[in-house]
Amino acid sequence: xxxxxxxxxxxRLQLLPHSQLPLSALLSQLDMGKPCCEKQDTNKGAWSxxxxxxxxxxxxxxxxGRWSSLPKAAGLLRCGKSCRLRWINYLRPNLKRGKFTEDxxxxxxxxxxxxxxxxxxxxxxxxxxxxxxxxxxxxxxxRKKLIHMGVNxxxxxxxxxxxxxxxRCSSCALRPYHRANSIKFEDEASCLEDNARVLPDLNxxxxxxxxxxxxxxxxxxxxxxxxxxxxxxxxxYRTLVxxx
DNA sequence: AATCGTATCAACCGCCGAAAT
DNA sequence: CATTTCGGCGGTTGATACGAT
Numbered sequence: 010x011x012x013x014x015x016x017x018x019x020x021r022l023q024l025l026p027h028s029q030l031p032l033s034a035l036l037s038q039l040d041m042g043k044p045c046c047e048k049q050d051t052n053k054g055a056w057s058x059x060x061x062x063x064x065x066x067x068x069x070x071x072x073x074g075r076w077s078s079l080p081k082a083a084g085l086l087r088c089g090k091s092c093r094l095r096w097i098n099y100l101r102p103n104l105k106r107g108k109f110t111e112d113x114x115x116x117x118x119x120x121x122x123x124x125x126x127x128x129x130x131x132x133x134x135x136x137x138x139x140x141x142x143x144x145x146x147x148x149x150x151x152r153k154k155l156i157h158m159g160v161n162x163x164x165x166x167x168x169x170x171x172x173x174x175x176x177r178c179s180s181c182a183l184r185p186y187h188r189a190n191s192i193k194f195e196d197e198a199s200c201l202e203d204n205a206r207v208l209p210d211l212n213x214x215x216x217x218x219x220x221x222x223x224x225x226x227x228x229x230x231x232x233x234x235x236x237x238x239x240x241x242x243x244x245x246y247r248t249l250v251x252x253x
Numbered sequence: 254a255a256t257c258g259t260a261t262c263a264a265c266c267g268c269c270g271a272a273a274t
Numbered sequence: 275c276a277t278t279t280c281g282g283c284g285g286t287t288g289a290t291a292c293g294a295t
Contacts, residue, residue, distance in 0.1 A: 055263075055289090077280060093281075094264070129283065144284075145262050 052086045056095055064092055065100055098139045105137025
């Protein structure tokens with residue numbers, strides 16, 4: 010991958026001659042009372058090494074949060090949202106980069122079957138992975154993988170063995186358009202735990218193998234009905250405490 | 254070597270709900 | 275109570291890498 014520029018890039022929009030700018034971009038460059046991201050002196054596009062350093066240094070000394078005021082305080086010409094995204098997805102410590110393992114694939118598929126496109130919730134169960142990363146991975150790899158296996162990746166519970174009659178509560182995680190934040194996540198997790206009681210085999214279903222069999226599970230799951238929740242009987246599995 | 258099509262993924266956009274005013 | 279601001283989310287875009295021809 011190419012190295013980012015060492016100094017602050019001008020940003021994509023600013024590199025274009027004005028005659029080529031879309032109207033919205035021209036208006037934004039005039040700073041006509043637009044939200045932070047569209048203001049005149051705000052960089053867009055890839056982050057430079059210097060910007061990364063400024064962001065990291067600021068968060069190390071002041072902690073996370075207060076994103077809207079962070080850019081000014083850190084000397085960054087970015088909007089708060091952009092800073093937050095950069096930190097969450099790429100700069101914060103303990104991020105696991107690199108290829109997804111077969112076990113992670115399996116877990117994502119199972120969680121997606123249960124939760125749908127709720128990437129932040131799914132990411133919450135994959136340490137070191139971000140919602141953006143999982144979302145990208147799903148769209149570029151796992152969707153195709155499921156299609157190839159004859160499973161409809163869009164249908165909720167597609168990878169579950171039997172139709173789930175999910176028990177719902179008013180603040181439940183499984184309410185389709187309920188947005189999750191970190192606090193709600195705990196509530197949702199407890200709701201899911203309730204669901205696990207309704208569905209006693211739920212924890213059995215959501216296993217991740219730490220001693221992955223060579224060449225993985227995928228080849229063993231050529232048919233939709235094989236996209237099952239039980240682990241390979243021969244493998245050593247450890248149940249992830251998913252909803253606790 | 255050049256061109257084209259496809260895949261990947263970092264970053265942006267727009268929306269929503271909660272908190273603040 | 276109404277409005278504004280902020281943080282967080284999922285969807286989408288577009289630059290780049292990569293492979294096939």
